[in-house]
Amino acid sequence: MPWLAALRHTGRAGLRLEPALGDPYRAVRGALAVALVVFPVLTISGPRQATSAAMGAFIAGVATFQRSFRPRPSLALAAGFGLGVSTFLGYLAVSVPGLFAVLLAAWAFAAGLAWSLGPTAGVVATNTLTAMLVVVQLPVSVGTAAGHALLCALGGGVQALVITLWPIRNWGAQRDALADAYASLADYARRLRHDPHAFVDPEPLMTARHAAAVTPWQARRRPPELHGLRGIAEKIRPALAAIADPELGAAAAGPERERVRELLAGAAELLDVLARAIRTGAPPAYPAAAPATLAAPLHPVLHGPPLRAARRITALLGKAFGALEQRTESRLEMPLAGTGGVLQRPGLGRLVPIALRTARGQLRPRSPILHHAVRLSGVVTAAYLLARLTGLHHSYWAALTAAMVIRPDFAQTYSRGIARVAGTVVGVLLATGVVELLHPGNAAACALAVACIAGGYLTLGTGYAVMTCCISAYVVFLLGMLPGGVLETARDRILMTLLGGAVALVGYALFPTWETARLPERTAEWITAAGRYAAAVLAGYGDPAGHDPRQVRGALLDVRETRAAFLLARERAAAEPVRHGAHSPQLSRRQLGRAREAIGLLSRVSLLMEAHLPDRQAEPVPGAAEFGQLLARATAAAGAAVLTGTPADFRAVRAAQRVWAHQLDGLGADGPGPDGLPQSGPAAGAAEVVRAGSRLLVQALGELERAIRPSAGSAGSAGSAGRVPGLPVEQAHADRGGQVEAGDLGTHRDGQ
Structure with missing residues (x-):
């Protein structure tokens, strides 16, 4: 401009x-x-x-x-x-x-x-x-x-x-933040009825998380209805996406799709009721049609992953209503014991050393x-x-x-x-x-x-x-x-x-500070975070018994923070009197828009797979963790490619996905597979999810690869960029990804 x-x-x-x-x-x-x-x-x-x-x-x-x-x-x-x-x-x-x-x-x-x-x-x-x-x-x-x-x-x-x-x-800001989160989920459920691939804005959930952090003084006075409902909202979000997606959820057309639309409409009504009750402090009033819609028999129409997602949605909505209905006025004055899930906000006294450390961390030339x-x-x-x-x-x-x-x-x-x-x-x-x-x-x-x-x-x-x-x-x-x-x-x-x-x-x-110059860095951080999120979800399929849910949660928070930083930088850059190419010649504004869509698709697929994570007692899906690690290294290398102006190369991921999908085909039928893998039991449902999910992940990576490809004649645009002479493509990616993960991107999680 x-x-x-x-x-x-x-x-x-x-x-x-x-x-x-x-x-x-x-x-x-x-x-x-x-x-x-x-x-x-x-x-x-x-x-x-x-x-x-x-x-x-x-x-x-x-x-x-x-x-x-x-x-x-x-x-x-x-x-x-x-x-x-x-x-x-x-x-x-x-x-x-x-x-x-x-x-x-x-x-x-x-x-x-x-x-x-x-x-x-x-x-x-x-x-x-x-x-x-x-x-x-x-x-x-x-x-x-x-x-x-x-x-x-x-x-x-x-x-x-x-x-x-x-x-x-009192607590009006916290109530508004939590109510906005539920209202955004209601809007998301309505949009999913007509667009199964609709995206949800994570900003209300991010704000609700910041609002949930309390000081010790607040923890003793927090209304009970503000304790726990945010966690339920976080679980409702992937369940809504999972039941609506035609690849991992209900079929694209037919009776199953019609039943899912009814469920989403009923869920949206109940989410609106929850939002109003949280915002006003009044008891929730059930709408006439929504409970009957959700309580209707599910199994004759739905089966497999859609049935599991529908049951999860109804259970979570019932839990949210139960949390609101169980509140009493006397409990408002009772101290709330802190648990491992409570987000603690330091008091003013403890904030001083934290503030000094934070400010000292900004004493670097590029800050x-x-x-x-x-x-x-x-x-x-x-x-x-x-x-x-x-x-x-x-x-x-x-x-x-x-x-x-x-x-x-x-x-x-x-x-x-x-x-x-x-x-x-x-x-x-x-x-x-x-x-x-x-x-x-x-x-x-x-x-x-x-x-x-x-x-x-x-x-x-x-x-x-x-x-x-x-x-x-x-x-x-x-x-x-x-x-x-x-x-x-x-x-x-x-x-x-x-x-x-x-x-x-x-x-x-x-002495300006142009956000335009920071757009490649913000893009690289978001790409890398999205890859880590997908890898954390896949690790849950590869080792259900030893998987730590906090890793998935932390990776999801990374994606939200880096996405918010990217969008803020892009908005500020749009108003700056600086030519985009002067500071980031490898990506145009159109490419940034396409990259945003591709990274959003990558995160959405990971979210869908998270909604179907197996229980700890489930059988592991062979190769899931290894494929996730390869994907994380490849996306980290793609982030580095954005910073250096070289093309991203996901051929190793595509080749690995084809081999892995062939191995997973044996988990969906009776009898032993060609590699001796189990073909029935609990692993079959998880294999069905990761097989479809991995295909969508590779599709998202392909769109990202095309979006961030440097224009002809730019530095590093040759097809062999990033290759190590004498090494196969897979090894070159592994080496380059390891170097990137060692700290080249400087990716971090602010305030988390």
């Missing part, structure tokens, strides 16, 4: 408004907490101390509105503590010439590294930077620095107290988080120093604007930059006009500031421009209590906003 088109696209995105407002009760609660801090402090200590207290309460309130599954009071306390520390250090440094700029650069760098912990931590850390810039401009002695820092921290404490005393929809930290530090410091050269009293607004605009990716940075400038200009002009016309006193100015804070909380999801307008007006009213000309102050703030926004946008353009 050319630069002009990219700027036009991001500018429209930044000024776009969403029609829906936020939760008015939460907005009023956040503004009430600010009022409970600012008015008493104003009465007792005066406007300067009230400014510090209001800033702390407001930013702590912003932290509680972030997308996080941690307890809201803990977020407010953590934000208040960070604000207190940043304010205290800022006051100490501002009295020493030149030291504040050094502290500002170091704090901005640390705030940039905080993004490695997630967007919530990054936003809160950046807000502590803005508090340092605003509050330390107030002329006070070093002796009162601790008092201002305590007032900032007090704001966070009051926010936490108000949230605790006025709970609004985008490190790039963002360096860029944030440089941009904020440059904006601060340039603004000081102007001699304007409110020069700190330039650094504040730069800190709030800069983000780790191009689209957010430029859209926020344009929205920030527009919102600040409008907000400052409106608030300045009110001050000039009404001349409010300190109490009235505080009341107007609290009203603007409520508007900012309410419009957090409406658009950054509207929220910035409210926040700019709030700062004008808050700082308007201090001496100074109102019109001159408004002029200075607008000029400094323009300067800070320009420095941020130019800084990103000079």
Whole structure:
């Protein structure tokens, strides 16, 4: 996308408004907490101390509105503590010439590294930077620095107290995440009725998993209906895919297919009921037709793998309804004993060493988080120093604007930059006009500031421009209590906003982090993870007794995380003003789309096979584990081929699958096979699944091979690329795959 088109696209995105407002009760609660801090402090200590207290309460309130599954009071306390520390250090440094700029650069760098912990931590850390810039401009002695820092921290404490005393929809974020997962499964079941090869979006299940991780405080208070239902949803998903697939499930046409469509319709209704019950906390109400549809006799129509999948679906749905119906109000206050299946989220105290290790892990040259930290530090410091050269009293607004605009990716940075400038200009002009016309006193100015804070909380999801307008007006009213000309102050703030926004946008353009350049790496990680998932599933067929289900689960989580990273990188790359071929000449955007479909098919087939994994008492399927290992090595080599621009070669996998399928043919009939393999008993059903599944896996690999084939004339496009001279194809793949698995791809699982 050319630069002009990219700027036009991001500018429209930044000024776009969403029609829906936020939760008015939460907005009023956040503004009430600010009022409970600012008015008493104003009465007792005066406007300067009230400014510090209001800033702390407001930013702590912003932290509680972030997308996080941690307890809201803990977020407010953590934000208040960070604000207190940043304010205290800022006051100490501002009295020493030149030291504040050094502290500002170091704090901005640390705030940039905080993004490695997630967007919530990054936003809160950046807000502590803005508090340092605003509050330390107030002329006070070093002796009162601790008092201002305590007032900032007090704001966070009051926010936490108000949230605790006025709970609004406790566990609402967790309920919504789990309900969205069940609603997505209901939609998936309906789509499977008409498209047996439909894909399911794993994002709701990923979000539900993150929401299920609890702190020790949450574990003692979690409603029982939120414990265990996510695991049931994870098991329902492959069962739905297994019964609908024409290769491994019901026949493509005929009575069996019609019965499966009825089952899927009934399952969708029940899943919707479960989603509504989880979201609202109300008891589930059975629909009239769905239970009868699911309870009808299955065996006369269904048999084999479809019958097993149908029984599994009905059993899992019954288990989910049982979990909801068994809840009691008294159990809500009882501590829940932690089990091996509970996802533990570390408390704030234990999070500190984890955060330090995570941030230290980002100190590597190719880390985008490190790039963002360096860029944030440089941009904020440059904006601060340039603004000081102007001699304007409110020069700190330039650094504040730069800190709030800069983000780790191009689209957010430029859209926020344009929205920030527009919102600040409008907000400052409106608030300045009110001050000039009404001349409010300190109490009235505080009341107007609290009203603007409520508007900012309410419009957090409406658009950054509207929220910035409210926040700019709030700062004008808050700082308007201090001496100074109102019109001159408004002029200075607008000029400094323009300067800070320009420095941020130019800084990103000079030191960018292009997601386009990371697309090959993200593609390679997803390919490798999908191969490992298939290998883990096949290992369950090869050794049912010794197989560890956690290996399959871990591989599935890898696929989800790498898929999400690929899709995010592709979305961000689409808005960047960079030619795709400049950074990844071996794959075009069309090839990336085809590769996405091929990897999705590979993962879907593995999911279908996972749904039919045999019990521990079942007979092993000979050759399943070995074929899985070969497939994992081949996909790892294909991932390396994406990075190096060489063609992928799955001939060894295709040849091995043909030989293995011939061996498995003897497991489906009576009598001994030509190789002495058993031909009847429990192994026959599993052999039927892996025989069809391996054929689909090879088909997916063929589509992937064609999708990532380099264009003619590109480096490494020769057919012999990746071959070791003097070795057969199978051995060349084995050697190359082993080297890749040793760490060439750097594949990892974030947060799992």
